[in-house]
Amino acid sequence: MHNFIFRNPVELIFGKGQISKLSEKIAPGTKVMMTFGGGSIFKNGIYDQVKAALKGVEVIEFGGIEANPDYSTLMKAVEICKKEKVDMLLAVGGGSIIDGTKFIAAGTKYEGDPWEFMLDSSITSEAIPFGTVLTLPATASEMNCGAVISRRETNEKFAFHNPNCFPQFSILDPTAIYSLPKRQISNGIVDTYAHTLEQYLTTDIDTKVMDRFAEGLLRTLVEIAPDLLKDERSYDVCANFMITATMGLNGFIAMGVDEDWATHMIGHELTALHGLDHGVTLAIVHPGVMRVMKEEKRAKLLKYAERVWDIKEGTEDERIEAAVVKTEEFYRSVGMKIKLSEHNIGEETINTIVKRFRDRKWNVGEHGIVTPEKTEMILRSVL
Ligand code: NZQ
Ligand code: ZN
Numbered sequence: 001m002h003n004f005i006f007r008n009p010v011e012l013i014f015g016k017g018q019i020s021k022l023s024e025k026i027a028p029g030t031k032v033m034m035t036f037g038g039g040s041i042f043k044n045g046i047y048d049q050v051k052a053a054l055k056g057v058e059v060i061e062f063g064g065i066e067a068n069p070d071y072s073t074l075m076k077a078v079e080i081c082k083k084e085k086v087d088m089l090l091a092v093g094g095g096s097i098i099d100g101t102k103f104i105a106a107g108t109k110y111e112g113d114p115w116e117f118m119l120d121s122s123i124t125s126e127a128i129p130f131g132t133v134l135t136l137p138a139t140a141s142e143m144n145c146g147a148v149i150s151r152r153e154t155n156e157k158f159a160f161h162n163p164n165c166f167p168q169f170s171i172l173d174p175t176a177i178y179s180l181p182k183r184q185i186s187n188g189i190v191d192t193y194a195h196t197l198e199q200y201l202t203t204d205i206d207t208k209v210m211d212r213f214a215e216g217l218l219r220t221l222v223e224i225a226p227d228l229l230k231d232e233r234s235y236d237v238c239a240n241f242m243i244t245a246t247m248g249l250n251g252f253i254a255m256g257v258d259e260d261w262a263t264h265m266i267g268h269e270l271t272a273l274h275g276l277d278h279g280v281t282l283a284i285v286h287p288g289v290m291r292v293m294k295e296e297k298r299a300k301l302l303k304y305a306e307r308v309w310d311i312k313e314g315t316e317d318e319r320i321e322a323a324v325v326k327t328e329e330f331y332r333s334v335g336m337k338i339k340l341s342e343h344n345i346g347e348e349t350i351n352t353i354v355k356r357f358r359d360r361k362w363n364v365g366e367h368g369i370v371t372p373e374k375t376e377m378i379l380r381s382v383l
Contacts, residue, residue: 001207001256008251010143011169018173019049025131025169026088028056033086035101036063037093044179050092050133060084068271069100071115071151081108088129094136099147102165105130118149118158127164133171136180137242138188140249142170150272157272174238185228186334187279188245193221194263194282195248202258202366204299214253215307220244225334262365263289266375269353274345283336288378290324296369340383350379
């Protein structure tokens, strides 16, 4: 097990009716910018619940943050925060809103162009404090300090991590996701599954607790997916989904392990170039990573086959292939198209992504094992 330092300061406030707790978290007289997306919070009553809990608080509303939040939109909020001297931010939405809010929080405190910290991971600006009300389980942004920001004018999408960008608190009310369309449930299932695999399917360095924890998250997703995709979702299934997604990327299963993230890095390019939903990109790329990086990941792939899919028969290669097929079937079962060609994406995009990775000198994956050549093989394998 590698040495590690673990710190996660986020206060989780979980359960039905918990949005009302905002009144205890934000004192009257605080000047708050409330950030949100394209309007789902007006239809499902979350906006009303938030506003009711914020009586006496001065609220500046900043809506219209798009899925895959865009630099130019967020910079408008940065300007307002600077001008109005906002004390605190409150993100009400999914990963895009929370990520965008992290960018606003850090961008407001940063003296230069905030895009600089998107390109240089050594820059960690101060940030104004913020809380979140989560409406879409997927990214775990509600309990981590990372964010992914898009810049449509250049077709780019990059991540940043800043220890000053943990939310102070996050409210997780499972009833908030009753209104989620199936497409977003599918995205959330696949995103959480992929986060877990990115921290599990690496090198086997005897991290027993993290492995069992990760396997528990994966098996839970497989178990609850059919119920989540029914027309009516029960409170319990929503609650289980919400906490699974949060646990997938809040640092718990990353303790002492090697991490991969090649699937995410390649997937971000597919979103930047073609606008595919984040979850959709992962369902395409992940099986390719498993097959192309089979030798490097062999021990963990075998563990995955046995412990997540109960595959015990056959040679090593047969068991690994069966586990990859099970993964593909699972992604298809939640409604994903898992080949580039099914999204009308072909050779040209593969060449563009590989050129970008070469130009950026990006060797991704655990220990940089996914070279641009491997990235090309991965993308060709899922054509
Ligand atoms: O904009 P509105 O109208 O609110 O609609 C949203 C949006 O269209 C809708 N939605 C959200 N909650 C809803 C709802 N509709 C009905 N009822 C509700 N309760 O869902 C749509 C998608 O929302 P979005 O926030 O974009 O989804 P998600 O949470 O999947 O976030 C995706 C973004 O997060 C990044 C992705 O790259 C992408 O930009 N990620 C962030 C990570 C992190 N911070 O750690 C890690 C992830 O790997 C990921 O990269
Ligand atoms: Zn993700």
